[in-house]
Amino acid sequence: MKLRLLLLSAMLGIAVAHAHAWTVTSPGGAISVDFTITGGKPTYSVAYRGRQVVSPSTLGMQLADGTVGENMTLEGAKPRVTSHDSHWVQPWGEDDTVRNHYNEMIVRMKSRKTTSSRKLLNIAVRVYDDGFAFRYELPGNGNVEIIDELTQMRLAHDAQAWSIPSNRTEYFEGIYERGLLSAKDTVCTPLTIEYAPDVFLAVHEANLTDYASINLTPRLPGDGTVSLLTALTPWQSGVKVYGDGVVQSPWRMMIIAPTAGDLLLSRMMLNLNEPCRIADTSWIEPGRYLGIWWSIHKKKNTWEMGPAHGATTVNVKRYIDFAARHGFAGVLAEGWNPGWGQGETVTYLKAYPDFDIEGVCRYARDRGVRFIGHMESWGRAALIEQEMDDAFSWYAGMGINAVKTGYVGHLLDSKELAKSQYGIRHYRRVIECAARHHIMIDNHEPAMPTGLQRTWPNLMTQEGVRGQEYNAWSADGGNPPSHTVALPFTRGLAGPMDFTPAIFNQGDDVVPGTHPHSTLAKQLGEFVVLYSPLQMAADAIENYEGQPALTFIESCPTTWSKTVVPHAAIGQYVTIARKERGDGGRWFVGSITDEHARKLSLPLKFLDAGVRYRAMIYADAADADYERNPYAMTITQREVTSADVLTLTLARSGGCAIRLEPLH
Numbered sequence: 001m002k003l004r005l006l007l008l009s010a011m012l013g014i015a016v017a018h019a020h021a022w023t024v025t026s027p028g029g030a031i032s033v034d035f036t037i038t039g040g041k042p043t044y045s046v047a048y049r050g051r052q053v054v055s056p057s058t059l060g061m062q063l064a065d066g067t068v069g070e071n072m073t074l075e076g077a078k079p080r081v082t083s084h085d086s087h088w089v090q091p092w093g094e095d096d097t098v099r100n101h102y103n104e105m106i107v108r109m110k111s112r113k114t115t116s117s118r119k120l121l122n123i124a125v126r127v128y129d130d131g132f133a134f135r136y137e138l139p140g141n142g143n144v145e146i147i148d149e150l151t152q153m154r155l156a157h158d159a160q161a162w163s164i165p166s167n168r169t170e171y172f173e174g175i176y177e178r179g180l181l182s183a184k185d186t187v188c189t190p191l192t193i194e195y196a197p198d199v200f201l202a203v204h205e206a207n208l209t210d211y212a213s214i215n216l217t218p219r220l221p222g223d224g225t226v227s228l229l230t231a232l233t234p235w236q237s238g239v240k241v242y243g244d245g246v247v248q249s250p251w252r253m254m255i256i257a258p259t260a261g262d263l264l265l266s267r268m269m270l271n272l273n274e275p276c277r278i279a280d281t282s283w284i285e286p287g288r289y290l291g292i293w294w295s296i297h298k299k300k301n302t303w304e305m306g307p308a309h310g311a312t313t314v315n316v317k318r319y320i321d322f323a324a325r326h327g328f329a330g331v332l333a334e335g336w337n338p339g340w341g342q343g344e345t346v347t348y349l350k351a352y353p354d355f356d357i358e359g360v361c362r363y364a365r366d367r368g369v370r371f372i373g374h375m376e377s378w379g380r381a382a383l384i385e386q387e388m389d390d391a392f393s394w395y396a397g398m399g400i401n402a403v404k405t406g407y408v409g410h411l412l413d414s415k416e417l418a419k420s421q422y423g424i425r426h427y428r429r430v431i432e433c434a435a436r437h438h439i440m441i442d443n444h445e446p447a448m449p450t451g452l453q454r455t456w457p458n459l460m461t462q463e464g465v466r467g468q469e470y471n472a473w474s475a476d477g478g479n480p481p482s483h484t485v486a487l488p489f490t491r492g493l494a495g496p497m498d499f500t501p502a503i504f505n506q507g508d509d510v511v512p513g514t515h516p517h518s519t520l521a522k523q524l525g526e527f528v529v530l531y532s533p534l535q536m537a538a539d540a541i542e543n544y545e546g547q548p549a550l551t552f553i554e555s556c557p558t559t560w561s562k563t564v565v566p567h568a569a570i571g572q573y574v575t576i577a578r579k580e581r582g583d584g585g586r587w588f589v590g591s592i593t594d595e596h597a598r599k600l601s602l603p604l605k606f607l608d609a610g611v612r613y614r615a616m617i618y619a620d621a622a623d624a625d626y627e628r629n630p631y632a633m634t635i636t637q638r639e640v641t642s643a644d645v646l647t648l649t650l651a652r653s654g655g656c657a658i659r660l661e662p663l664h
């Protein structure tokens with residue numbers, strides 16, 4: 001009798017433990033997330049095709065008045081899995097229609113014992129066929145201060161990973177380095193992990209709205225796993241997040257893909273953002289733009305007014321004429337407003353005396369071009385907020401529909417980090433104010449993007465990337481050949497990048513040895529590979545005049561109906577093919593390589609079957625080489641179909657760009 005009782009209680013013990021495990025599986029079944037409350041702690045683990053990817057990892061919140069995430073029990077009914085399957089259309093993007101297909105479970109818990117006034121914790125888990133995500137919700141009333149998010153992501157084993165360090169990278173303008181995850185100290189997201197030959201992971205966050213940006217700290221528990229701990233960006237006070245009422249964290253997400261190329265095709269980050277809040281998006285116009293930008297970085301022009309001022313009426317009209325002739329939608333002129341010279345007061349409400357902004361905007365409009373506004377704040381977010389409503393209203397009245405914002409400076413308003421909750425709130429206010437005035441935003445020195453363009457598609461593109469400008473003046477010689485080949489798989493996973501490609505003149509007159517370390521054909525390939533809906537052809541117009549290579553740039557769209565990735569080796573080479581929107585049916589291909597020359601076989605099976613295409617191929621010449629002969633390029637034409645296979649011959653740090661037009 002006694003023995004049977006013991007056996008019975010042992011069996012009950014097992015039964016109880018199992019009763020506390022709930023599983024959500026992806027619609028296609030490849031990914032499953034197990035959720036338990038183990039020792040009172042919310043705990044999850046993740047398997048992909050039967051292999052554990054995330055070992056049991058705990059979740060919780062350290063609040064100012066106590067911890068939520070210990071001594072937890074289920075609150076109310078057992079969690080249920082619900083399914084969601086819908087489609088939505090992107091006003092612009094790398095494809096037009098996105099499928100949002102996932103299974104979701106919300107686990108509602110209560111703390112039996114905490115000093116915190118918040119005792120409830122809900123965790124929502126969504127599982128897609130290309131990854132999983134979860135987010136916290138703290139129900140309740142009144143103020144709450146989050147001191148730390150106790151989120152673990154414990155990878156089952158160490159692996160090579162690509163990242164920039166979060167503790168010493170200003171504005172996210174760093175070179176992504178490959179190395180063992182366990183050897184990294186702090187990392188920004190997106191963090192891209194070569195987990196296994198057939199498993200690629202990318203960790204990031206989505207829908208960062210009123211919260212602190214995430215950073216990750218790898219730690220080694222000693223059991224072979226690598227634990228990624230969450231380090232939220234603090235306010236000066238040390239508090240990470242100030243909340244009021246119900247607090248929701250951004251989604252913590254991991255893309256799980258069988259190839260590196262599939263990482264680029266995941267739209268999970270966008271799906272985890274709220275649907276579009278702009279009812280009529282017809283005023284949002286992606287396109288190519290030019291600017292008096294490279295000439296300033298090359299010290300031929302100045303930002304401030306003076307003998308070499310770039311943003312003069314005459315000079316900007318010269319750019320507008322060129323834009324009109326070559327099909328560019330916009331012309332950006334930085335330094336059009338006072339604030340750049342010594343002792344000048346910054347304002348966005350008047351132009352320098354040598355820049356007739358109203359006349360220039362009229363001149364542009366008459367030629368089907370738009371002047372692009374610019375608001376550099378030197379970190380003075382408060383000044384932008386003070387003037388933006390009046391400034392956007394004035395600009396819109398003149399026909400300006402895009403503004404580039406900038407925040408050069410270590411801190412916003414001399415006190416808070418750009419990626420803190422303070423900065424996140426500021427950037428959001430700018431986007432929403434701009435939307436009211438039908439202004440598109442190109443934001444420089446941003447927080448890392450998290451997919452907000454789904455909700456506010458006037459947030460077109462952002463910097464937060466080590467861009468072309470480093471090839472003008474960086475003391476280290478500029479960006480290495482592998483840089484743009486790593487970017488699509490790293491920073492690019494967070495959304496559009498205003499990298500500003502297409503430098504045709506590789507002079508190094510500012511810093512000897514500092515120039516784009518690529519061939520001309522690679523500069524064309526980057527125009528397709530590095531996605532931005534407002535895509536700058538960054539060189540000075542005199543360097544484009546009479547260049548046959550410009551015929552590729554001036555024909556290349558910046559919004560697409562479909563994207564495919566025929567070749568993908570992170571930091572080594574990548575080929576991307578994109579189909580234009582509308583009835584034209586053209587495809588554009590960009591292929592780029594690191595410092596190694598390569599031959600890549602490109603089956604054209606992505607083309608529509610049964611259609612003949614004229615392929616214009618902009619390729620490295622046989623003797624092209626990024627160090628000795630960067631400009632040597634051939635432009636050839638041939639007819640192809642989806643049955644053909646092209647051989648791309650890329651020089652060292654070379655590239656290839658192809659335009660495929662249907663023949664009717």
Ligand code: CA
Nearest residue numbers: 173444463469
């Ligand atoms: Ca910059």
